[in-house]
Structure formats: C-alpha cells, structure tokens
Amino acid sequence: MVVMExxxxxxxxxxxxxxxxxxxxxxxxxxxFLVGPSxxxxxxxxxxxxxxxxxxxxxxxxxxxxxxxxKRRKLPKMRRTLGVVFQDYRLIENMxxxxxxxxAMRVVGAPNSEIRKRVPYMLELxxxxxxxxxxxxxxxxxxxxxxxxxxxxxxxxRMIVADEPTGNLDPVRSLExxxxxxxxxxxxxxxxxxxxxxxxxNAFSKRVIKIDSGKMIGDGMDGYYE
Amino acid sequence: MSRxxxxxxxxFRSITTHGFMSFASVTIIMACLIxxxxxxxxxxxxxxxxxxxxxxxxxxxxxxxxxxxxxxxxELQKNIEAIENxxxxxxVSRDEAMDNFMSKYDEELMEGIDETVFRHRYxxxxxxxxxxxxxxxxxxxxxxxxxxNAHLDYAQSFVTIRNVVSIVSLVLIxxxxxxxxxxxxxxxxxxTFGRREEIAIMKMVGAANGFIRLxxxxxxxxxxxxGGGLAFLAEWGLYNLVTGRIVGSVTGALLNVVPFKSVAxxxxxxxxxxxxxxxxxxxxxxxxxxLKV
Numbered sequence: 176m177v178v179m180e181x182x183x184x185x186x187x188x189x190x191x192x193x194x195x196x197x198x199x200x201x202x203x204x205x206x207x208f209l210v211g212p213s214x215x216x217x218x219x220x221x222x223x224x225x226x227x228x229x230x231x232x233x234x235x236x237x238x239x240x241x242x243x244x245x246k247r248r249k250l251p252k253m254r255r256t257l258g259v260v261f262q263d264y265r266l267i268e269n270m271x272x273x274x275x276x277x278x279a280m281r282v283v284g285a286p287n288s289e290i291r292k293r294v295p296y297m298l299e300l301x302x303x304x305x306x307x308x309x310x311x312x313x314x315x316x317x318x319x320x321x322x323x324x325x326x327x328x329x330x331x332x333r334m335i336v337a338d339e340p341t342g343n344l345d346p347v348r349s350l351e352x353x354x355x356x357x358x359x360x361x362x363x364x365x366x367x368x369x370x371x372x373x374x375x376x377n378a379f380s381k382r383v384i385k386i387d388s389g390k391m392i393g394d395g396m397d398g399y400y401e
Numbered sequence: 402m403s404r405x406x407x408x409x410x411x412x413f414r415s416i417t418t419h420g421f422m423s424f425a426s427v428t429i430i431m432a433c434l435i436x437x438x439x440x441x442x443x444x445x446x447x448x449x450x451x452x453x454x455x456x457x458x459x460x461x462x463x464x465x466x467x468x469x470x471x472x473x474x475x476e477l478q479k480n481i482e483a484i485e486n487x488x489x490x491x492x493v494s495r496d497e498a499m500d501n502f503m504s505k506y507d508e509e510l511m512e513g514i515d516e517t518v519f520r521h522r523y524x525x526x527x528x529x530x531x532x533x534x535x536x537x538x539x540x541x542x543x544x545x546x547x548x549x550n551a552h553l554d555y556a557q558s559f560v561t562i563r564n565v566v567s568i569v570s571l572v573l574i575x576x577x578x579x580x581x582x583x584x585x586x587x588x589x590x591x592x593t594f595g596r597r598e599e600i601a602i603m604k605m606v607g608a609a610n611g612f613i614r615l616x617x618x619x620x621x622x623x624x625x626x627x628g629g630g631l632a633f634l635a636e637w638g639l640y641n642l643v644t645g646r647i648v649g650s651v652t653g654a655l656l657n658v659v660p661f662k663s664v665a666x667x668x669x670x671x672x673x674x675x676x677x678x679x680x681x682x683x684x685x686x687x688x689x690x691x692l693k694v
Binding site: 225250251252253254255257258259265266278279281282283284326330350 | 407435598599601602604605606607608610612613623
C-alpha cells in the first residue's frame with residue numbers, strides 16, 4: 176500500500192522542484208501505471224517509494240512505513256516488503272540465472288533449504304525453467320528482465336515497483352512482460368509500473384496515475400494515456 | 402552454506418578477483434609496517450644505548466670534613482638513598498679514593514701527600530637522568546655533603562637525543578599508519594566500485610548494512626593480516642641481517658644491540674594489530690559512501 180499526501184520534493188543541490196502537492200493512494204492488490212513524459216517526476220516518485228530520497232514536505236507511507244520519518248536502520252526491513260525491477264535489469268554478470276535470483280534470498284539471510292525450493296519455483300513462474308545455468312549475457316533482453324522479475328519476487332514482497340521495465344524491449348517482449356506482471360498481480364502482489372510507453376498502457380485496462388512537471392494531472396481507472 | 406559463509410567466501414573471492422590490487426595492498430602495508438617497525442626498533446636501540454650511557458654517567462657526592470671518620474661518613478648513605486631519583490649509592494672511603502687515583506697516575510705525584518687530601522665520597526647513579534639537576538640540588542642540601550660533581554651538560558644531551566628520537570618515531574608511526582589505512586581503503590574502494598551493482602541490489606532487496614559490509618571487512622582483514630604477517634617475517638630477517646653486520650664490525654662490537662627474540666612477540670602482536678585495524682577500518686571506510694542510500 177502506498178499513501179501520498181500533499182507530497183513536495185525539492186532537490187536542494189540544484190534547487191529543482193521535482194514534485195509539488197502530489198496526493199494518491201495505491202491499495203494492496205492494485206495494478207497501477209504511473210505515467211508521464213521524461214523529467215515529469217516519475218523517477219522521484221519511485222525513489223520516494225523505495226526510500227532512496229525523502230519528501231521535503233507531505234506524507235509518504237509505503238507498506239505501513241512512514242518514509243518521511245523512517246530511521247536509516249529500518250530501511251532494510253521496509254525494502255523487504257518491496258520488489259524492484261529496473262529498465263536495465265541490473266543482473267550480476269558473473270552469476271548465472273539461478274545465483275542471480277538466489278542472491279536476493281541469500282543477502283536477507285534465507286536458509287539454503289528455502290532457497291533450493293523457492294528459486295526453481297520463481298524461475299518456472301517467469302518461464303525460465305531449464306535456463307538456470309545460463310549467464311545473463313547468454314539471455315535475450317526479455318529473458319534478462321524475467322530474471323530481474325524473479326529476483327524481485329523471490330522474497331515474497333507485498334509490492335513490485337517496476338521502473339520502465341519494458342524500456343529496452345521490443346513491443347512483443349514488452350507485451351509478454353506486462354502479461355507476466357498482470358499474472359503476478361492476480362496472485363495478490365501489488366504492482367506499480369512506471370512508464371512513458373502510451374501504447375503499452377493503453378493495451379491494458381488498469382488504473383493510470385499521470386504526472387507532468389512534478390504535478391499530478393490525472394488519476395483514473397480508464398486505462399488511457401494520451 | 403550459511404549466509405555468513407557465503408559472504409565470507411565473497412570476501413576471499415574478491416581478493417583473487419582483484420589480484421594485482423590485493424598484491425599492491427599487501428606490499429604497501431608490508432612496506433609501511435617495516436618502515437614503522439624499523440624506526441621503532443632503532444628508537445628502542447637508541448633508548449637502550451642511552452640507558453647504558455646513563456648508567457655510566459655517575460654523580461660524585463663528596464662528604465664534608467665534619468664527618469671525618471669513616472663510620473660517620475657511612476651514615477650518610479641512608480639519607481642519600483632516601484632521595485627518590487637515586488638508583489644506587491656506593492660509598493668510597495678516602496683510602497680507596499687514593500688507591501684509585503694512584504692506580505691511574507704516576508705515584509710520584511702523590512709523594513709527600515697522605516690520604517687526608519681525599520674526601521670520603523659516594524658514587525651515585527640515577528633512575529632518570531632528566532632529573533639530574535633537581536637531584537643534585539637535593540644532594541647538596543643534605544647535611545654532611547660538601548660538594549656534588551655532576552655532568553649536567555652530558556645529561557641534558559642524552560635527554561635531548563632521547564626526546565628527539567621518541568618524537569620522530571611517534572610522528573613517523575602515526576603518518577605510516579594513516580598512509581596504510583588510506584591505501585588499504587582505496588584498494589577496497591576499487592573492489593567496491595567493481596561490485597557497486599551487487600551492493601545496489603543488496604540495498605534494494607533489504608540487506609542490512611552490516612551484512613553488506615561483511616565481505617569488504619573480510620577482504621580488508623585478510624589483506625591486513627597477510628601484510629602484517631609477511632612484514633613481521635621480513636622485519637625479523639632484516640633486523641638480524643643489519644644487527645649482525647653492526648655487531649660484526651669493529652666499532653659496533655662495543656654496542657649492546659637489543660636481540661630480536663626479546664621483542665619478537667611484541668613486534669608480532671603490534672604488526673598483526675595494525676594489520677587487522679587498518680584492514681577492518683579500511684574495509685568499512687571504503688564502502689561507507691555506498692551505504693548512505
């Protein structure tokens with residue numbers, strides 16, 4: 176769950192107002208597109224959700240954590256409730272597919288027995304069974320992004336936040352990836368997709384929150400992005 | 402494998418992955434420790450030498466003529482020894498003083514002169530030569546003391562040499578510890594740069610900072626311990642080689658060199674401690690910027 180109330184974010188180093196008076200709520204189990212042109216403030220919104228930056232004013236609550244007041248030592252606990260997917264996949268190149276996914280479990284202290292059960296299940300879910308031993312460079316862009324999704328999901332987060340997940344993919348692979356995220360959402364995980372790809376957003380009938388020049392200019396269930 | 406086992410293995414893996422930088426790091430730590438150790442051992446030897454010279458630098462306390470008989474003169478001993486800075490006081494009677502004089506000079510000089518021209522005296526050694534002036538005054542103030550002969554200028558020279566050596570050693574040691582620390586830190590920074598993606602992913606999936614730090618601390622510790630251990634062995638060989646040459650030379654044979662065996666345990670513990678501290682803090686320092694997000 177994400178609650179934003181009158182959020183303002185100013186980057187003091189450059190004195191840039193990135194967000195101004197943004198308010199919305201994303202409930203558990205929702206699938207939401209966060210859309211807007213480049214420089215509109217989408218990435219800042221995502222960084223507020225992941226705790227990479229703090230709001231200058233207003234309230235940001237993510238999975239019951241108040242992000243404006245959260246202590247640094249509590250951030251890891253909050254982040255375990257999130258799964259993050261990036262445009263550039265961010266896989267570890269010297270680890271194979273299995274280890275890339277297992278890595279996310281190892282670093283939060285999951286026992287080996289659980290890793291051995293959970294990783295193959297996740298790889299099957301994203302359609303990568305049989306590719307465990309492949310290195311990232313041996314996979315297509317779509318497959319690499321699936322590994323990234325498996326890694327984001329493997330610790331059973333309450334919410335997946337995907338930042339331009341289809342930015343490096345062709346239209347067919349993009350559609351496949353969105354269908355995968357839709358499937359994950361149907362299994363109960365909240366999904367927030369940050370994107371500027373109008374065709375993709377309009378292909379799905381989902382809630383769309385529109386941002387432009389740091390301001391919220393629309394929030395509707397029509398699934399349409401002009 | 403437990404999660405800690407995995408992270409410790411990662412620390413070791415990074416050492417081999419960044420082989421050249423690891424080698425450079427160990428070499429620099431070794432070099433710093435050897436220079437630091439050599440300066441300290443030189444300082445220790447100079448200190449020992451000064452101590453020897455201090456022992457030889459005696460004060461002569463002449464007994465007043467009012468305590469003419471030997472028995473009265475000997476009673477002064479307890480008063481002299483009661484002064485805090487006195488390590489020993491040896492009584493020399495006027496007969497002994499005359500015998501000593503006669504043994505050094507031509508007997509003809511003493512012709513017609515009896516022992517009464519010599520005074521009873523004490524040969525006094527001090528605990529701390531730096532306090533010679535004060536001790537001389539205390540001795541002069543004792544009833545029954547006629548005169549005190551002390552080489553204050555020599556004493557001052559010894560004290561100055563010792564202080565200069567101590568200060569130079571300390572400054573060099575502090576500088577070298579900092580140099581080692583920054584080199585170690587920068588070496589591990591290179592490792593962190595190569596693994597920044599891994600660190601970012603660890604942060605994003607909710608790994609605790611202590612957990613993320615562990616492989617880098619392990620790497621620093623291993624490099625530090627390796628550098629410390631090798632530096633100890635090299636110092637051992639170098640010290641024995643240099644002191645062997647000195648003792649074997651004509652002038653050096655007169656010097657009393659501190660044997661390495663007598664300080665080996667201390668050197669080993671200090672090298673290891675410096676290696677461990679420089680390594681661990683270097684690792685922590687190298688990664689701190691990545692943990693702020």
